[in-house]
Amino acid sequence: MAKRIVIIGAGLAGTTAARELSERGQAVTLVDPAAGETSERPPLSKHLFDGSRYHLPFHLESGELVSFVRDRATEITLAEAAAQSQQAGPTDGTPVTGTVHLASGETLDFAHCILATGMEAHRPDIPGYPDALPVYNLAEAKWIREFVAESGAPLNVGVLGSGYLGMEVATSAVAAGHEATVYLRGDEPLRKQLSAPVRKALFEKHKEAGVKFVAHTSSPDEIPADIHNLFVTSVGARPALIPIDGLRPAEAWEVNEKLATSHPGVWAAGDCAQITDGIFALDHPWACEPVAESHGKYLAELLSTGEAGNAEPWSDIPWHWSFQGPEKVFTAGLTSADATEAIIRHDPSGKKFQVFHFDGSSPDARLVGVETLNWPPMQAAARRVLAGNNIPTRAQIDDPDFDFKAHSRL
Numbered sequence: 001m002a003k004r005i006v007i008i009g010a011g012l013a014g015t016t017a018a019r020e021l022s023e024r025g026q027a028v029t030l031v032d033p034a035a036g037e038t039s040e041r042p043p044l045s046k047h048l049f050d051g052s053r054y055h056l057p058f059h060l061e062s063g064e065l066v067s068f069v070r071d072r073a074t075e076i077t078l079a080e081a082a083a084q085s086q087q088a089g090p091t092d093g094t095p096v097t098g099t100v101h102l103a104s105g106e107t108l109d110f111a112h113c114i115l116a117t118g119m120e121a122h123r124p125d126i127p128g129y130p131d132a133l134p135v136y137n138l139a140e141a142k143w144i145r146e147f148v149a150e151s152g153a154p155l156n157v158g159v160l161g162s163g164y165l166g167m168e169v170a171t172s173a174v175a176a177g178h179e180a181t182v183y184l185r186g187d188e189p190l191r192k193q194l195s196a197p198v199r200k201a202l203f204e205k206h207k208e209a210g211v212k213f214v215a216h217t218s219s220p221d222e223i224p225a226d227i228h229n230l231f232v233t234s235v236g237a238r239p240a241l242i243p244i245d246g247l248r249p250a251e252a253w254e255v256n257e258k259l260a261t262s263h264p265g266v267w268a269a270g271d272c273a274q275i276t277d278g279i280f281a282l283d284h285p286w287a288c289e290p291v292a293e294s295h296g297k298y299l300a301e302l303l304s305t306g307e308a309g310n311a312e313p314w315s316d317i318p319w320h321w322s323f324q325g326p327e328k329v330f331t332a333g334l335t336s337a338d339a340t341e342a343i344i345r346h347d348p349s350g351k352k353f354q355v356f357h358f359d360g361s362s363p364d365a366r367l368v369g370v371e372t373l374n375w376p377p378m379q380a381a382a383r384r385v386l387a388g389n390n391i392p393t394r395a396q397i398d399d400p401d402f403d404f405k406a407h408s409r410l
């Protein structure tokens with residue numbers, strides 16, 4: 001008997017799960033105010049100033065097996081609570097574990113529900129710049145691109161925040177001939193994202209390229225007015241969460257290593273999910289595209305087999321990329337911004353390098369993660385190595401004669 005599967009959120013995780021489930025012959029209902037019109041987010045922050053294609057639409061059509069519900073989910077009630085409310089219950093003989101409630105007042109019963117609602121950007125007020133906005137969705141990117149196009153002259157761009165998105169905006173502005181100033185809380189950008197060797201190398205390259213930095217900006221009130229003609233905020237995001245039986249988690253949907261929440265029949269994928277068990281457990285969501293897509297594929301496989309109990313845990317190697325003007329930085333596996341015992345290996349020119357992270361400090365500690373600066377083929381090698389069965393030790397990586405790329409082909 002077909003299961004009733006409802007997916008909330010038509011971003012990368014939800015669209016991937018819907019596509020893969022329908023390809024396996026399973027009907028799904030995809031709920032999102034923009035279902036069918038959503039697009040990938042990474043191009044938004046990288047192509048605001050260069051006139052190139054700044055979004056990549058997801059190609060998923062509604063049809064026999066994929067139903068779009070263009071509405072916002074407001075809450076979920078589980079079957080036990082729903083039965084008491086007299087609103088929901090089995091209507092056609094298929095098992096119901098819960099009900100999704102929509103802003104329109106409609107409801108959708110489900111046997112399985114995938115929460116794939118992503119994140120929402122923080123939106124601080126910048127007193128000197130009332131029009132300041134994040135670049136987190138298509139509408140915001142469109143507004144900024146139109147502003148840039150209409151101005152027709154080099155702009156002076158202000159950016160609050162120095163994580164990946166803020167640095168992508170500032171560096172791409174400078175690469176296109178604009179001025180950019182980044183206001184940051186600490187004294188160096190990318191402090192939470194990348195280890196010291198990588199973030200320091202990027203800091204120097206971005207300063208050389210002309211990006212200006214104003215360190216120790218502790219409040220938006222300190223940002224002088226009337227300097228910038230465009231102001232972009234980039235101070236993080238939080239998972240978009242709807243309540244289940246009246247309760248909403250404080251941070252994210254905590255899931256086990258099979259992406260199951262603590263509620264029967266309810267799963268979470270992508271940016272709204274925080275994995276609490278297994279090798280890729282973190283104290284925050286992974287928040288990157290490859291993980292969102294991989295979660296979608298994993299849950300499609302798990303739900304279409306109907307053998308969740310026997311399923312292997314989710315185990316794809318997480319990875320991330322960020323293109324900051326001409327600089328390309330990647331991570332694969334578990335890396336730490338606070339690493340002090342990582343090993344650095346450069347290419348012969350000394351211009352590209354990788355930082356290797358281990359699960360301990362002894363010579364036989366195993367490789368767990370790699371950062372790569374401006375060396376895409378070696379990022380691919382790092383992903384192959386971390387996904388393989390020949391994980392090198394600290395002693396091997398420390399050996400100058402060890403050929404990491406050749407090892408990745410074993």
Ligand SMILES: Cc1cc2nc3c(=O)[nH]c(=O)nc-3n(C[C@H](O)[C@H](O)[C@H](O)COP(=O)(O)OP(=O)(O)OC[C@H]3O[C@@H](n4cnc5c(N)ncnc54)[C@H](O)[C@@H]3O)c2cc1C
Binds near residue numbers: 118
């Ligand atoms: C500007 C930007 C640049 C990025 N660059 C990179 C990068 O270079 N590399 C990288 O790896 N990652 C990058 N990311 C992160 C990456 O885009 C996300 O990790 C990925 O999109 C997460 O996919 P998702 O499906 O979990 O969520 P999303 O893609 O955010 O989709 C969530 C969907 O849920 C919908 N939704 C939310 N609430 C509800 C509700 N109540 N009812 C119905 N629908 C709802 C939303 O409308 C949205 O369509 C970037 C993100 C942004 C914003």
